Amino acid sequence: MYYQVSAKNNANYTNTTMMDLVFTFDKEANDNIKGISARNWFSEKEKYFNDYGINNKFKVISHEVVPGTFVENTKVRLSKEPISLILFFNYFNNTENRVILNNVDDLEIRILLNYDNHKIIIESNNYKNSNSNNNNSYLNKENFDKINDSVNDNFSSNSNNSKFIDIFSN
Numbered sequence: 001m002y003y004q005v006s007a008k009n010n011a012n013y014t015n016t017t018m019m020d021l022v023f024t025f026d027k028e029a030n031d032n033i034k035g036i037s038a039r040n041w042f043s044e045k046e047k048y049f050n051d052y053g054i055n056n057k058f059k060v061i062s063h064e065v066v067p068g069t070f071v072e073n074t075k076v077r078l079s080k081e082p083i084s085l086i087l088f089f090n091y092f093n094n095t096e097n098r099v100i101l102n103n104v105d106d107l108e109i110r111i112l113l114n115y116d117n118h119k120i121i122i123e124s125n126n127y128k129n130s131n132s133n134n135n136n137s138y139l140n141k142e143n144f145d146k147i148n149d150s151v152n153d154n155f156s157s158n159s160n161n162s163k164f165i166d167i168f169s170n
Helices: 027-034 038-053 141-151
Strands: 002-007 017-024 058-065 070-075 084-089 098-102 107-113 118-124 162-165
Touching (some): 002 017, 038 084
Parallel strands (some): 002 107
Antiparallel strands (some): 017 084, 084 098
16 A cells, blocks of 8 residues: 655645554454544544554554645555554544545555645556556656646546545535
């Protein structure tokens, strides 16, 4: 699995955005963690580490994303397949700020942090761009910035193998 993050200059009301990618490997941990909001996750994260972290029931990758920055294409190496990936964002708004994904082993995820929300583009590794000479060419900063520009108000994918999620429309 790979992921990238790009934050607009005004992301999160021009504040740093905490973002956690939580990979769960245990049904109990998965059920408990996926049911909480991002606000609760960030305020109670230590409790979950105490309850489930000791036995490697989940793995967390944390980022503090400053507005106007880009987190390069990052590969996640996991010792086993997770039950799910739960993404938490600490936006200053009253929404869940959480995304839950299953079957993440072959995904490429692009995350765009906006003023008061975020957009996520998910693509499977099994469906590479046929115009590409390099397997990861569409995941470079230039192409990601083009997507960021087009995603602002109305995103339309030109590929049938992409799934676009706006978590605030759920």
